[in-house]
Amino acid sequence: MSRLLEKPNIAMSITATGSQLSSTVASASATGNRGTEDVEDEDGTSMTSSSASALTTTTIPAKVNQHSSSIKTTEMRKHIDEVLISLIAGAAAGALAKTTIAPLDRTKINFQIRKDVPFSFRASLQYLEQTYTKEGVLALWRGNSATMARIVPYAAIQFTAHEQWRRILQVDTNGTDTKVRRFVAGSLAGITSQSLTYPLDLARARMAVTDRYTGYRTLRQVFAKIWVEEGPRTLYRGYWATVLGVIPYAGTSFFTYETLKREYHEMVGNNKPNTLVSLAFGAAAGAAGQTASYPLDIVRRRMQTMRVNTAANERCPTILETLTKIYREEGIKNGFYKGLSMNWIKGPIAVGISFSAYDLIKAWLRELSHLKRGRVQE
Template identity: 65%
Template sequence: MAKSVQHDNKGLQNAQIILTSLAAGAIAGALAKTTIAPLDRTKINFQVGHKPYSTKKALKFLIQTFRKEGLIALWRGNSATMARIVPHAAIQFTAHEQWKKILKVDEKEGKTPGKLFLAGSLAGATSQSLTYPLDLARARMAVTPKEEYATLRQVFWKIYCFEGVKTFYRGYVPTMAGVIPYAGVSFFTYDTLKRLYKEHFVSGESPHPLASLGFGAIAGMLGQSSSYPLDIVRRRMQTDTGGKYSTIVSTLKCIYRNEGLRRGLYKGLSMNWIKGPIAVGISYATYDNVKDLLRSIMIKYRRKSLYLE
């Protein structure tokens, strides 16, 4: 990926800015999640089960899945992931840019850590709220045999018929409780590192793609670590079909009592430290570079049109 060139978006209407953000976010989310899909499936299986997590056992799960079901099985549930992550990432990145505009984060008087954190939190809450049923469907497909849920449509149909509409938002509260610190910390860290990079290394230019990748990796690790127990809670509630996990508090108590802190509420965190930074790094770096590319093309096309006129 070539080094991106920053521009000030002069000549672009807000609708064009939103359109390029949506497109870049969709591409970034799809690329990032597809890359780490096998690791994501492994993490979810350990999160919702009672077996203790270890890197050796995670590797064993990947090998057994490959041997029994084939290579494609490692990406099982990825269609549901794509159906969720494409709109989720598109909305999240676009919402973040718009919330920053509303909160005047990029203006001199608005550049405060609190507003930067709030813009990220609101972006995460916006995208998660609009795409939550798809996240639940993805989790169900990742932890069940193919015979139970063969397609994404089948997941929605069975849940609607046998569990009711409310089930589509089971685990929503812990998800929102987790996404606020996660998105806030993640976007805050990434934007802060980018600003420091511009101030001390290449003033006025966007970071090199490798630098963006590194900033995103750090942001992802810090963001996911800040809200990980709630990620465990939401996965348990999403995949619970027997009514065992009904509330956040009861789920937390049940997991802690039966599995403990490290092996229960922080189960699979080391896997997240591998896949999280990879996914977030790819996502942020791809978004910034694709967004800048699309906007530079639009600006050039607009200038050419005005010249011909």
């Protein structure tokens, strides 16, 4: 009896299993049928479910790549904005600083290239007075157009190059104190800007030591006469003396200013000093930079103005010959450092205005950039 009773159980088990198998096959068949059915997307476009599945699997990486590309584009746009801000702020700061001290700059250049007239404050005031009497007040800014034509690109390139060299050399990153790199970044910024704008510096020196009646009337005339009468190579006369001078000048200036700002931050806890403090730091940087590079500044001015300097009877074609000549005929104090006291007045003023104006204008432009970016995102 027990065996007879077990048979229906086996039959029932087989029947149940077959029923489950049938339902499984039926569901698979239904699924297969549905897999071939058309599915409409959100736009009403007909597609099969297999196509929809493939589209879903390919959409996810596409979105990831699109997001990554968007991040890269945003970062690139921010970097370009920073470069443009540095260019504009540097140009404006340089123009403001040089225009302020233009009369003092012209006076200094005239004493630098003349060995027959000793420098003194009384003599410099007399020169300013004579220039005003003979040619008018605007003559005190003679050559300033050439200065602006040079200083606007020069300052723009210098400040922007300094920012980029700091980034490349990783100056003071992650709280480190890299003094040598700080100096090198400033020197490289000076070399970069001076190399790209040197002919304009020579033209400014020529216009500063001549009057409008016997010299050059316009900046264009300076280049035309030099090209025809002296040759195109003259446009870079004194270049190496300038580069040798700009290494200690720009390096010391940027190093001093950045170091003072760093020390101020460590003492006070504020990494953005006010305008007066920035002016003071810039003045100290200007005085240090001018003192470090002044002898080579004398050399380059002598070499730049050879043809127009009537007091110079002999030509000094090289840096070494010019240095030797100045040392033998005028000595160290009255030769290499002639007019330095004037530079201690105008240099700190110019560099102080330049550095503080650059920081102020750059911060203002950054705020405008953030506001504009915020409005676009809204």
